[in-house]
Amino acid sequence: MTHAIVGVGQMGEAILSGLVSAGWNPADITVTVRRDERAQELAQRYGVRRVQLAQAARHSEVLVVGVKPHDVARLLDEVTNDLRKGTVVVSLAAGLTTETLEEHLPGGTPVVRVMPNTPALVGKGMSGISGGRHARPEHVEQVRQMMAAVGRAVVVPEHQLDALTAVSGSGPAYVFYVAEAMVEAGVQLGLARPLATELATQTLLGAAEMLARPGVHPSILRENVTSPGGTTAQALKTLDDYRVRAAFAAAMEACRDRSVELGEH
Ligand SMILES: NC(=O)C1=CN([C@@H]2O[C@H](COP(=O)(O)OP(=O)(O)OC[C@H]3O[C@@H](n4cnc5c(N)ncnc54)[C@H](O)[C@@H]3O)[C@@H](O)[C@H]2O)C=CC1
Numbered sequence: 001m002t003h004a005i006v007g008v009g010q011m012g013e014a015i016l017s018g019l020v021s022a023g024w025n026p027a028d029i030t031v032t033v034r035r036d037e038r039a040q041e042l043a044q045r046y047g048v049r050r051v052q053l054a055q056a057a058r059h060s061e062v063l064v065v066g067v068k069p070h071d072v073a074r075l076l077d078e079v080t081n082d083l084r085k086g087t088v089v090v091s092l093a094a095g096l097t098t099e100t101l102e103e104h105l106p107g108g109t110p111v112v113r114v115m116p117n118t119p120a121l122v123g124k125g126m127s128g129i130s131g132g133r134h135a136r137p138e139h140v141e142q143v144r145q146m147m148a149a150v151g152r153a154v155v156v157p158e159h160q161l162d163a164l165t166a167v168s169g170s171g172p173a174y175v176f177y178v179a180e181a182m183v184e185a186g187v188q189l190g191l192a193r194p195l196a197t198e199l200a201t202q203t204l205l206g207a208a209e210m211l212a213r214p215g216v217h218p219s220i221l222r223e224n225v226t227s228p229g230g231t232t233a234q235a236l237k238t239l240d241d242y243r244v245r246a247a248f249a250a251a252m253e254a255c256r257d258r259s260v261e262l263g264e265h
């Protein structure tokens, strides 16, 4: 019995890489990909075996569906006749509800919806997890353990997954966006690009580690950097003048709404 990943793109590979780095035996993981070169690449990089979709459906304990939301229904329809009774189907797709997923699978199939993020690649992922109608607590726990191997994983009521997507699923992109903005601004100020990149990256890394310590709050950490009448106060006032906080609220609301919309089709 294996864990199968069907559709190994950005997110599927991040989870695969995280699991192998966490010590999972590659022999226990199969991948289903369309292109031969991709199969060879994944075999070389992680030591995993490629299987056809029907075989993944027949022999896996957990089948992770890592294709784009609009490809999920077609894939589940293809899988449904071969699916082993008891296989837990895991969807990574933004928006798609467990109810929709269940409609494309044999009655009684345990379905677990996961909203991961790409830092799973480096073992620092953050996943939200919800079980469908036929997922028993042990199925949800099995998936939680898989995602906990590549970072942190929380079980949440399904209606919260759209909002969770806006914070952690899409969140790494906001951080990369901030990193880009800081690097470009540093270059504008006359710093060489490699130096600006090193300064911004190490600053984000250090700040994130400080945030992750128990009992701290972002507001206190920010205050600790902000000397009265000093440089940071000027920078933060300018961010407020540009309504960056409001922009985050609007961006994350749009993200949540798009997740809901993806689930409606
Ligand atoms: N990229 C991210 O940061 C996150 C993505 N997700 C979700 O993960 C899923 C995948 O997203 P990405 O990895 O970004 O997309 P991607 O486009 O990088 O990967 C999807 C992969 O599925 C493959 N594929 C499509 N149909 C297939 C089939 N029938 N058989 C085998 N392979 C097939 C494609 O060739 C591609 O490699 C999406 O549903 C997305 O909503 C969730 C959280 C974060």
Ligand SMILES: O=C(O)[C@@H]1CCC=N1
Residues within 6 Å of the ligand: 094, 165, 169, 170
């Ligand atoms: O942009 C997307 O739709 C996916 C889901 C969360 C992150 N990436």
